Amino acid sequence: MKLLDIGEVAERSGVAPSALRYYEEIGLIASAGRKGLRRQYGAATLLQLSLITLGKAAGFSLQEIAGMFGQDGRPDLPRDQLHARADALEAQIRELTALKDALRHVADCPAPSHLECPKFQKLLRAGSITAEV
Amino acid sequence: MKLLDIGEVAERSGVAPSALRYYEEIGLIASAGRKGLRRQYGAATLLQLSLITLGKAAGFSLQEIAGMFGQDGRPDLPRDQLHARADALEAQIRELTALKDALRHVADCPAPSHLECPKFQKLLRAGSITAEV
DNA sequence: CTGCCAATTAAAGCCAGCTTGAGGTCAAGG
DNA sequence: CCTTGACCTCAAGCTGGCTTTAATTGGCAG
Numbered sequence: 001m002k003l004l005d006i007g008e009v010a011e012r013s014g015v016a017p018s019a020l021r022y023y024e025e026i027g028l029i030a031s032a033g034r035k036g037l038r039r040q041y042g043a044a045t046l047l048q049l050s051l052i053t054l055g056k057a058a059g060f061s062l063q064e065i066a067g068m069f070g071q072d073g074r075p076d077l078p079r080d081q082l083h084a085r086a087d088a089l090e091a092q093i094r095e096l097t098a099l100k101d102a103l104r105h106v107a108d109c110p111a112p113s114h115l116e117c118p119k120f121q122k123l124l125r126a127g128s129i130t131a132e133v
Numbered sequence: 134m135k136l137l138d139i140g141e142v143a144e145r146s147g148v149a150p151s152a153l154r155y156y157e158e159i160g161l162i163a164s165a166g167r168k169g170l171r172r173q174y175g176a177a178t179l180l181q182l183s184l185i186t187l188g189k190a191a192g193f194s195l196q197e198i199a200g201m202f203g204q205d206g207r208p209d210l211p212r213d214q215l216h217a218r219a220d221a222l223e224a225q226i227r228e229l230t231a232l233k234d235a236l237r238h239v240a241d242c243p244a245p246s247h248l249e250c251p252k253f254q255k256l257l258r259a260g261s262i263t264a265e266v
Numbered sequence: 267c268t269g270c271c272a273a274t275t276a277a278a279g280c281c282a283g284c285t286t287g288a289g290g291t292c293a294a295g296g
Numbered sequence: 297c298c299t300t301g302a303c304c305t306c307a308a309g310c311t312g313g314c315t316t317t318a319a320t321t322g323g324c325a326g
Contacts, residue, residue, distance in 0.1 A: 007272065017273085018315055026313095036322055037274050050257050051235075057225065058232045059192045061312075068236065082240035089233040092190065093226055099191045100222040102184075103201065107215035124183050140302065150303085151285055159283095169292055170304050194282075 003032055003040035013049040028052065028066050044072075058089065098123055136165055136173035146182040161185065161199050177205075191222065231256055 010017045023029045024039070029048055031039035048069070055065040068077065068085060077085075102123045109117060143150045156162045157172075162181055164172035181202070188198035201210065201218060210218075235256045242250060 005272080016315080019313080021274090022314060038272080038323080039274090047254070047257070054228060054232050054235070054257065057228045059190075063312090069239075074239075079240045082236050086233045086236040086240070089229055089236065093229050093233070095187060096191045096222055096226050096229065099187050100219045100226070102187070103215050103219040103222065106207075107212045107219070121180070124180070124187065138302080149285080152283080154304090155284060171293080171302080172304090196282095 003035075003042060004045075006039050006041070009041045009045060009049070013046055013053070015049055015053070023052070023062070026062060026066070028062055030072075059092065136168075136175060137178075139172050139174065142174045142178060142182070146179055146186070148182055148186070156185070156195070159195060159199070161195055192225065 004012075006017045006020055009015070009020060015023075020029070020039075024031060029045055029052075032042040032045070033040050051069055052062075052065055055068065056062075060068075068082070102120060105117075105120055105123055109119070137145075139150045139153055142148070142153060148156075153162070153172075157164060162178055162185075165175040165178070166173050184202055185195075185198055188201065189195075193201075201215070235253065238250075238253055238256055242252070
């Protein structure tokens with residue numbers, strides 16, 4: 001099993017060395033060992049980092065990501081909790097879609113005041129966060 | 134036009150008064166005026182706050198949200214920039230979908246090591262953030 | 267064996283996005 | 297008129313997620 005220096009992992013994963021040490025500090029990843037003082041990482045770490053990057057892009061905190069996947073990169077949670085996470089993601093996807101549609105609408109609709117445009121308001125309500133007015 | 138105290142806006146929008154003052158401080162919203170010292174808000178503010186909440190949920194910074202919609206709640210940007218924003222959102226939606234599918238996969242696939250499961254790796258690559266291995 | 271350069275640590279610093287606290291103001295109900 | 301309590305301002309503090317800095321160590325090419 002070929003091991004990688006932190007610099008190489010950083011380069012391949014796009015995650016800064018300081019961030020990698022930080023991830024280790026909070027228990028999100030673990031190095032495969034040390035060569036002297038130097039951390040050595042296995043290929044699995046690169047995949048874990050993909051997952052972490054993905055999760056971050058999805059708006060999850062590092063704690064939440066750590067909760068979805070243990071530091072070994074495998075899911076820690078019972079199936080129903082994983083599905084609950086996926087359901088939450090679906091809800092977030094719906095919100096994003098609403099925002100995206102709202103943006104496209106304001107880009108294309110010539111109405112001067114979108115806040116009063118019924119279609120726009122409907123789009124907002126589709127995100128189901130509209131305050132009661 | 135009926136005006137609302139900050140407390141009422143907070144209650145209806147779910148945004149704390151301190152946050153509302155902060156939003157005003159950074160120019161994200163504006164009060165319709167003051168009654169004595171007290172800020173008074175119009176109904177439009179509630180809609181703006183929906184937009185802001187939506188944008189935050191979508192992972193945008195307050196600066197970015199302010200850039201999409203002026204403090205009057207109307208878009209400031211030229212059409213192509215709005216569409217560019219929408220395109221970025223679509224990319225984010227694809228990532229979220231990849232993560233969601235990955236979660237469902239690990240919830241349902243009985244394989245012991247998902248990191249080595251080809252299907253799982255493919256799901257990760259669908260999010261197009263996988264490090265080169 | 268030497269010297270370089272990447273890696274190490276601990277502690278401090280930084281940004282966003284608020285919240286909290288102290289001390290003060292004032293609109294409205296009794 | 298007086299009290300009450302919601303509001304005000306300003307400054308400091310807090311969390312998350314790192315980065316930066318300073319001082320040090322040690323692997324490895326020559």
